[in-house]
Amino acid sequence: MSNSKMSRRDFxxxxxxxxxxxxxxxxxxxxxxxxxxxxxxxxxxxxxxxQFITGGGFVRNWDRGLIRAVAETNLLQPKPDFxxxxxxxxxxxxxxxxxxxxxxxxxxDYKTYCVMGEHDYYLDLGEYWSKLYGPHYYSWDHKGxxxxxxxxxxxxxxxxxxxxxxxxxxxxxxxxLDNPNGSPFMVGKKQLDWLRxxxxxxxxxxxxxxxxxxxxxxxxxxxxxxxxxxxxxxALLKPFNDVTVVYGHVHQIQYNQIGNISxxxxxxxxxxxxxxxxxxxxxxxxxxxxVPMNRADPFFERDATGWQFIDIDNGRVSxxxxxxxxxxxxxxxxxxxxxxxxxxxxxxxxxxxxxxxx
Amino acid sequence: xxxxxxxxAFFVVTLAVIAGTxxxxxxxxxxxxxxxxxxxxxxxxxxxxxxxxxxxLGTNGVACAQCHPNAAxxxxxxxxxxxxxxxxxIALRDMINWCILNPLEGAPLALDDPDMIALEAYVxxxxxxxxxxxxxx
Numbered sequence: 001m002s003n004s005k006m007s008r009r010d011f012x013x014x015x016x017x018x019x020x021x022x023x024x025x026x027x028x029x030x031x032x033x034x035x036x037x038x039x040x041x042x043x044x045x046x047x048x049x050x051q052f053i054t055g056g057g058f059v060r061n062w063d064r065g066l067i068r069a070v071a072e073t074n075l076l077q078p079k080p081d082f083x084x085x086x087x088x089x090x091x092x093x094x095x096x097x098x099x100x101x102x103x104x105x106x107x108x109d110y111k112t113y114c115v116m117g118e119h120d121y122y123l124d125l126g127e128y129w130s131k132l133y134g135p136h137y138y139s140w141d142h143k144g145x146x147x148x149x150x151x152x153x154x155x156x157x158x159x160x161x162x163x164x165x166x167x168x169x170x171x172x173x174x175x176x177l178d179n180p181n182g183s184p185f186m187v188g189k190k191q192l193d194w195l196r197x198x199x200x201x202x203x204x205x206x207x208x209x210x211x212x213x214x215x216x217x218x219x220x221x222x223x224x225x226x227x228x229x230x231x232x233x234x235a236l237l238k239p240f241n242d243v244t245v246v247y248g249h250v251h252q253i254q255y256n257q258i259g260n261i262s263x264x265x266x267x268x269x270x271x272x273x274x275x276x277x278x279x280x281x282x283x284x285x286x287x288x289x290x291v292p293m294n295r296a297d298p299f300f301e302r303d304a305t306g307w308q309f310i311d312i313d314n315g316r317v318s319x320x321x322x323x324x325x326x327x328x329x330x331x332x333x334x335x336x337x338x339x340x341x342x343x344x345x346x347x348x349x350x351x352x353x354x355x356x357x358x
Numbered sequence: 359x360x361x362x363x364x365x366x367a368f369f370v371v372t373l374a375v376i377a378g379t380x381x382x383x384x385x386x387x388x389x390x391x392x393x394x395x396x397x398x399x400x401x402x403x404x405x406x407x408x409x410x411x412x413x414x415l416g417t418n419g420v421a422c423a424q425c426h427p428n429a430a431x432x433x434x435x436x437x438x439x440x441x442x443x444x445x446x447x448i449a450l451r452d453m454i455n456w457c458i459l460n461p462l463e464g465a466p467l468a469l470d471d472p473d474m475i476a477l478e479a480y481v482x483x484x485x486x487x488x489x490x491x492x493x494x495x
Contacts (some may be wrong), residue, residue, distance in 0.1 A: 051419060059418050061461060176411060178427035223427055271424065271461075274431035280488045281428065295431075298457070299443040358433070 046086030046248035047268030065269030086248030087117025087213035152212040186228040220276035220284035244317035256287035257339035272304030294354035406480025416462025
């Protein structure tokens with residue numbers, strides 16, 4: 001505990017120096033063990049939505065978000081062990097977008113693991129993405145932690161294969177977050193079988209960190225803040241002592257605790273999304289635990305993006321959000337209550353007006 | 359005298375025209391009327407929704423719905439309000455134009471452009487049922 005606190009303070013010092021030159025939408029993840037030699041960190045960049053403009057060029061705003069995140073990740077001290085990109089590198093799955101995004105990500109000085117997002121997938125069902133980044137789901141071990149990357153944005157076969165006359169239309173239908181013609185995300189039976197087998201060889205006391213694009217929990221189906229078979233994935237993760245799921249897609253701060261599983265969302269580099277309760281016509285289920293990010297100020301192009309580092313005590317990941325133009329946020333696992341909590345704002349009496357979304 | 363007679367004649371003719379062309383008085387309307395008027399409104403809402411998701415509204419392919427799914431986080435019930443970043447009280451349509459100009463890199467619409475009315479109609483429709491809160495930040 002004291003070791004991890006010290007390492008965090010060191011990191012904060014360098015982080016504040018970085019924050020002075022710029023603000024970036026990167027998640028720094030620190031896995032802290034009692035044995036400090038085992039400690040390590042990784043960075044998390046997500047949801048860049050690189051968007052090709054018909055006739056040439058790319059949307060400048062979204063480009064800037066990713067360029068900045070990559071440049072500043074390269075400046076991080078101490079160095080992260082690796083970087084995860086959390087999905088939706090492209091806006092419409094186009095080769096031009098994936099290539100342009102990959103070119104920016106290639107500037108990272110670190111090994112990069114990529115997660116599949118629906119915007120990367122539904123044009124060619126991940127074929128070109130695979131040429132750049134390999135398998136759609138996989139696992140690996142790093143310094144005592146078992147990491148799993150899932151492709152959680154699959155959906156019903158008939159929607160994917162039978163419904164749409166062209167691949168382009170299928171991509172457009174899934175790309176619209178609020179499009180009623182979309183379809184709920186899922187991991188699917190084939191991948192669940194793979195996950196079951198993958199986890200069979202892992203000791204129950206080994207910390208597990210899962211990366212997915214969509215939340216492996218059900219928050220709001222209308223915008224696919226949702227994974228249809230979330231409970232099936234959670235059931236496979238239940239036997240393990242320390243499990244954390246880190247997900248993108250929602251472009252906002254969310255966190256939750258379900259049984260032994262901690263959930264953390266990461267910010268987008270492109271743009272923030274409203275909290276589902278801001279839509280007056282539908283009910284949603286933002287985890288009660290979540291103290292929302294501040295409402296975004298559209299006059300600051302990169303507002304409601306930021307960077308986060310995550311500390312893990314006893315195998316638990318906790319995420320620290322360093323937000324541009326906003327008060328920094330720390331969401332850390334509290335061993336006393338057994339759930340992630342915001343260090344400053346968890347007490348309802350301490351919340352501030354910009355955290356009220358309506 | 360002649361003027362008076364002419365005026366009275368004009369009045370009678372006008373009354374006859376009104377009586378001849380209208381079957382009901384102004385404050386009477388039917389269920390069918392209400393339905394038709396609602397459909398007229400909804401057709402403009404649908405046009406607004408089409409514009410909301412259109413990559414053509416601006417110049418860079420970005421659509422309103424990318425940041426505002428179901429027009430959420432637009433808070434139409436709070437306008438007109440003091441837009442603190444601009445330092446003055448503005449209408450919702452001023453913010454719509456701000457978004458067209460900035461994230462969409464497009465040309466602002468005339469404030470009475472039918473497309474502007476349609477965008478407003480859609481935003482308000484998605485916010486139906488929410489209490490008016492003019493001025494609220």
